[in-house]
Amino acid sequence: MNILDIESIVKTFGKGSGLITALDGVSLSIEKGSFTTIIGRSGSGKSTLLNIAGGLTAPDKGRVLLDGMDLYRLKDDALSKLRRKKIGIVFQAFNLIPEFTVLENICLPSYLDQSKPDLKFIDEILELIEMLDKKDKYPYELSGGEQQRTALARALSTKPDLLLADEPTGNLDIKSGEQVMDAIYYCYRIFNQTTLLVTHNLEIARQSKRVITLQDGKLVSDSIGEMI
Numbered sequence: 231m232n233i234l235d236i237e238s239i240v241k242t243f244g245k246g247s248g249l250i251t252a253l254d255g256v257s258l259s260i261e262k263g264s265f266t267t268i269i270g271r272s273g274s275g276k277s278t279l280l281n282i283a284g285g286l287t288a289p290d291k292g293r294v295l296l297d298g299m300d301l302y303r304l305k306d307d308a309l310s311k312l313r314r315k316k317i318g319i320v321f322q323a324f325n326l327i328p329e330f331t332v333l334e335n336i337c338l339p340s341y342l343d344q345s346k347p348d349l350k351f352i353d354e355i356l357e358l359i360e361m362l363d364k365k366d367k368y369p370y371e372l373s374g375g376e377q378q379r380t381a382l383a384r385a386l387s388t389k390p391d392l393l394l395a396d397e398p399t400g401n402l403d404i405k406s407g408e409q410v411m412d413a414i415y416y417c418y419r420i421f422n423q424t425t426l427l428v429t430h431n432l433e434i435a436r437q438s439k440r441v442i443t444l445q446d447g448k449l450v451s452d453s454i455g456e457m458i
């Protein structure tokens with residue numbers, strides 16, 4: 231069963247002689263419970279695709295179906311609500327709020343949705359990503375890897391059906407990057423968390439089951455192998 235169907239997406243930026251075609255007719259489907267990596271050179275359209283998949287940027291043409299629901303036909307507030315409920319997003323920049331503790335940052339999506347955070351579940355996540363003892367710390371007291379793991383816990387805190395991660399290890403040293411990837415793999419295994427991950431790192435791509443390559447806004451390869 232597909233959780234996500236991306237159909238014939240076209241997205242341009244700018245106009246006239248400055249027109250950039252970031253995505254040029256991209257279609258792909260993501261099966262529930264799968265782990266997929268998107269690779270491609272800088273500027274190939276990876277982030278644009280992830281943002282469109284996550285309900286953050288409307289495409290010029292094409293449709294995005296999340297659990298069969300046509301995202302960009304929803305009204306803005308319905309889309310925001312659905313997005314917060316079903317999608318967790320991790321960016322390269324951690325986007326943590328400096329005045330909030332780790333736990334407060336993680337609970338933010340629930341607060342925004344006026345729902346109660348599941349503190350027991352959040353503790354479980356924090357424990358498995360080895361952040362339980364850091365929950366009352368502020369972002370400035372954390373290493374880069376710890377900040378990114380906090381952002382990951384925040385994305386997972388609402389038990390999203392789909393986790394989208396855009397180069398989550400991009401700004402990290404090797405060890406921190408490994409910790410973040412271990413946490414992502416762990417959630418994939420434990421929660422069967424459907425994961426769609428953009429990376430520059432071919433080693434990470436090599437370990438994932440399905441690898442999609444973008445080039446100049448087009449999907450040029452889609453290969454399925456074994457998860458290492």
Ligand SMILES: Nc1ncnc2c1ncn2[C@@H]1O[C@H](COP(=O)(O)OP(=O)(O)O)[C@@H](O)[C@H]1O
Pocket residue numbers: 243244250251252270271272273274275276277278279
């Ligand atoms: N908000 C934007 N405004 C103008 N151009 C953009 C914007 N976002 C992306 N682009 C352009 O679209 C192309 C694809 O960008 P992006 O999706 O960020 O690629 P990637 O993530 O693979 O590096 C690039 O040429 C980029 O400059």
Ligand SMILES: [Mg+2]
Pocket residue numbers: 276277278
């Ligand atoms: Mg990018």
